[in-house]
Amino acid sequence: MRHFRTLLMHELRTALLSGNTWAVGALFLALMGCIYWFALLECSRSPQNWTPIEATFKLFWFPLLCVLPLLTMRTFAEERRSGTLAALLTTPASTAAVVWAKFLAVWIIWVLFWIGFVAFPLIVDAQLGRAADARLHDPAMLWGGLCFIIVSGLLHVSIGILCSCLARSTALAALLAFISLLALTAAGGVMETLPIETWEWLGWLREPATHLRTFAHLQDFATGILDSRPIVLYLTGTLLCLGLSVLAVEGQE
Amino acid sequence: MNDVAPSPEAAVVAERLTKRYGSLTAIEDLSFSVAPGEIVGFLGPNGAGKSTTMRILSGTMPGTSGRATIWGKSVALDPAEAKRHMAYMPENNPLPEDLKVEEYLTLRAKLKDVESKHVAERVAKVMEDCDLTRRATGRLIGQLSKGFRQRVGIADALLAEPKVVILDEPTIGLDPHQILGIRDLIRSLRGKMAVLISSHILHEVEQVCDKVVIINRGRLVAMGRTADLRRELVPETSFTLVAQIGLPELAALLHPLDPAATMELQSSEGAWQRFRIVLPAASPLRETLARTLLSANISLREIAEEKIGLEDIFLAATRRTPQDLRRP
Numbered sequence: 001m002r003h004f005r006t007l008l009m010h011e012l013r014t015a016l017l018s019g020n021t022w023a024v025g026a027l028f029l030a031l032m033g034c035i036y037w038f039a040l041l042e043c044s045r046s047p048q049n050w051t052p053i054e055a056t057f058k059l060f061w062f063p064l065l066c067v068l069p070l071l072t073m074r075t076f077a078e079e080r081r082s083g084t085l086a087a088l089l090t091t092p093a094s095t096a097a098v099v100w101a102k103f104l105a106v107w108i109i110w111v112l113f114w115i116g117f118v119a120f121p122l123i124v125d126a127q128l129g130r131a132a133d134a135r136l137h138d139p140a141m142l143w144g145g146l147c148f149i150i151v152s153g154l155l156h157v158s159i160g161i162l163c164s165c166l167a168r169s170t171a172l173a174a175l176l177a178f179i180s181l182l183a184l185t186a187a188g189g190v191m192e193t194l195p196i197e198t199w200e201w202l203g204w205l206r207e208p209a210t211h212l213r214t215f216a217h218l219q220d221f222a223t224g225i226l227d228s229r230p231i232v233l234y235l236t237g238t239l240l241c242l243g244l245s246v247l248a249v250e251g252q253e
Numbered sequence: 254m255n256d257v258a259p260s261p262e263a264a265v266v267a268e269r270l271t272k273r274y275g276s277l278t279a280i281e282d283l284s285f286s287v288a289p290g291e292i293v294g295f296l297g298p299n300g301a302g303k304s305t306t307m308r309i310l311s312g313t314m315p316g317t318s319g320r321a322t323i324w325g326k327s328v329a330l331d332p333a334e335a336k337r338h339m340a341y342m343p344e345n346n347p348l349p350e351d352l353k354v355e356e357y358l359t360l361r362a363k364l365k366d367v368e369s370k371h372v373a374e375r376v377a378k379v380m381e382d383c384d385l386t387r388r389a390t391g392r393l394i395g396q397l398s399k400g401f402r403q404r405v406g407i408a409d410a411l412l413a414e415p416k417v418v419i420l421d422e423p424t425i426g427l428d429p430h431q432i433l434g435i436r437d438l439i440r441s442l443r444g445k446m447a448v449l450i451s452s453h454i455l456h457e458v459e460q461v462c463d464k465v466v467i468i469n470r471g472r473l474v475a476m477g478r479t480a481d482l483r484r485e486l487v488p489e490t491s492f493t494l495v496a497q498i499g500l501p502e503l504a505a506l507l508h509p510l511d512p513a514a515t516m517e518l519q520s521s522e523g524a525w526q527r528f529r530i531v532l533p534a535a536s537p538l539r540e541t542l543a544r545t546l547l548s549a550n551i552s553l554r555e556i557a558e559e560k561i562g563l564e565d566i567f568l569a570a571t572r573r574t575p576q577d578l579r580r581p
Contacts, residue, residue: 006363014351083347086313090341104254195296 003093009103015109020074025113028067032117035059040124052136057145057218061185063113064156069177071109072160075102076249077146077173085249099161099245107157114149118142141222148221152214155234158241165248187212211249254408261325264289264309264570266445270319272305273410279305280471283319287464290414290444294465296563298571302471303451304344306419309399310449311341324416341427343502344421346403354405356386357394358412365413379408383438400431407438409538411446419441420450424457436461459563467570475570479563486569488534489549492542495555497524504548511536525554 014023039052050058079085088098121142160177167173217230265287269424272279280302287293298301307312310321310331324338348389349357367375380386383404389397394405396433423439424432432454439445439461442448454457458465459479467475469484475482496503500518507514507530514536519527532538538545543556 002366005365010360014349017351083343083351084349085342090311090336090339090343092336092366093359093364094333118465170288183542202470252415 002097006102007093007097011053011101011105012108015105021071024067024070025109025116027070027112028063029061029116029233031066032056033120033127035062036117036120049244051141053138053141054144056117057141057148057222058215059180060145060149060190060218061214065178065181067113067138068143068156068160068171069163069174072157072164072177072184073167073170073174073230075106075161075162076164077167077170078247080252081169089201089249095246098248099165099242100127103158103161103242106161107153110153110157111150114146114153118146118167140224144222144224148218151221151231151234152217155184155237155241157243158238162241162245162248165245165252185214199228254529255422258496261289263287263289264324265320265419265449266320266322266546267306267310268320268322269314270306270309270321271317272278272302272314273317279315280309280468280469283468283471283473285466285473285476287417287439287447287449289447290298292443292448292450292462292463295449295461295468296458296465296567297451297468301571303468304490305471306468307341307419307451311339311343311419312336313343327451328561332480334418336414338415339378339417339419340365340415342406342410342421342423344386346406348394348402350393350407352394353388354380354394354397358408358537361409362412365415367413367526375412375414378553379411382411383408384434393440399426400428403427403431403435407435411442415446417447420448422451422453424452425452432457455563455567463561465566467567469571469573473494474573475566479566480571483561484534484564484567490532490534490536490539491559492526492530492532493555494546495525495553496528496546498526498546500526500528500564503528506551507542510541510545511538514538520534529559 036052036056037149042048042055043052048055076085079088085098089095101105105169153251159180160173163176166169211229211233217227220227220230255519263286263328265285268284271281272281283306295303295307297415304320305314309316310323310328312436315329319402323335326338326412332375339503342368350362355376355386358379359372362372362375363369374498377386380390384409385401385408389401389405392403397405400471407420409422410420420439424435428433436457439448440451443463450458450462462479464478465476466473477485498506500516507516511532513533516528516530519529530542543553546556548551
């Protein structure tokens with residue numbers, strides 16, 4: 001991993017100078033801005049049992065499915081198509097260093113996007129001044145939700161990276177990432193709705209299903225409950241995806 | 254920057270390399286070596302397995318079996334060390350379009366373990382050596398012509414002063430001026446680095462290389478210095494003769510001296526006839542043909558030995574079968 005820092009700095013620099021990143025960033029902020037705006041409007045019309053920040057974070061899957069694949073799709077699929085990945089791997093830099101550098105660069109960009117979103121409630125709060133309801137900028141929900149994004153983002157980004165490693169084209173990489181992230185996000189909810197308890201042969205799924213409830217994880221983070229199980233799930237999932245990515249790159253090159 | 258590394262006997266060793274894609278065998282039992290400082294041409298028809306071999310040697314593709322070493326380091330078992338001693342420029346020379354030449358070379362220098370304090374100096378040096386300083390400084394790689402992109406690829410290969418440079422078709426798509434420039438550049442590496450270069454331009458290989466390795470259908474068909482291969486693969490000598498003599502008379506004159514000599518009439522121009530005479534390797538006529546004709550009072554306008562180029566050697570070698578190679 002001696003070349004990791006060089007590669008990471010290069011990836012970050014390339015991403016920040018790329019028009020694609022700025023376009024995707026603008027799309028993300030526009031999307032989140034709209035969601036937050038509509039949540040604010042709903043709250044201003046009638047009393048709700050949720051805050052605008054809570055409602056916005058609960059829709060985290062929307063930018064996750066629409067925006068994150070756009071960030072990860074180019075990482076390996078594009079480089080493989082152009083041949084620059086093979087050229088990169090002729091240097092003493094290891095495949096693991098390349099995979100980790102690309103992963104971390106995308107994750108940093110993804111977290112920066114969400115940090116950009118934090119500006120919305122802060123702006124609303126600043127505009128309303130003393131008139132603002134304290135629930136409008138509920139810091140527990142805001143920072144807890146952000147922590148959830150940071151931790152779960154590790155797994156989400158690594159899934160996108162793995163899809164990019166497996167696909168030959170950027171479009172296919174984005175589609176694969178979309179389907180995988182959709183499956184992961186929905187898995188917990190779907191399993192919850194299924195009457196698993198009544199199906200003897202699916203009894204073994206009960207325990208894993210309880211760990212895959214992404215929205216419950218968000219709720220836990222937002223309420224300040226620090227459960228190590230989802231953290232372990234996200235970290236081990238990340239390591240698994242990145243390990244598979246290294247194997248995929250080495251196998252295909 | 255591998256000055257302290259001890260010099261092995263061979264800079265590149267391919268030992269019984271085999272690569273199979275399912276039922277298709279790309280290369281089989283391929284063995285050859287390149288000595289330190291030697292420039293070796295790697296030749297073969299399209300689809301012979303040249304690029305596959307180069308990719309295995311560069312560590313970008315695993316072989317199915319066999320052994321490849323670069324400067325004594327196994328490409329499969331110790332890839333990082335092998336890559337530290339080697340630079341590889343692939344056939345289509347892929348480069349990132351959105352980086353400036355200096356930025357790209359600086360990144361590559363860092364990845365190739367050039368010491369931080371020497372990075373700027375090395376980048377400047379290779380840019381100067383590859384004639385990039387004046388016309389490519391500050392320009393995005395995507396804006397460069399094919400010739401300059403090839404130069405950037407070669408500059409990248411020379412950055413870390415590797416012991417081994419592998420160049421896959423470095424002059425493909427270049428104009429004659431650019432080819433001359435690249436050829437001079439490669440020639441200047443003789444004695445400093447071992448260079449394995451594949452090319453379809455046989456004249457270029459003949460001009461630049463100390464030795465050639467010729468493969469066909471994934472198998473080695475010839476290897477050695479051009480002069481040695483010429484003797485081995487094209488042993489006969491051919492002459493062009495323009496003289497005032499008929500074919501039967503010429504045969505009657507030469508066959509008593511060498512019954513194996515063959516001759517054919519190629520064209521006639523009045524009384525002048527143009528012949529092609531082919532003499533076997535040990536023919537006594539090789540030295541005495543002109544004298545024999547003159548002593549027979551035959552009017553001669555032209556007599557010339559046909560030069561055997563690498564093209565003839567290549568054609569002879571690629572016509573060989575594996576059975577030919579197994580014969581003593």
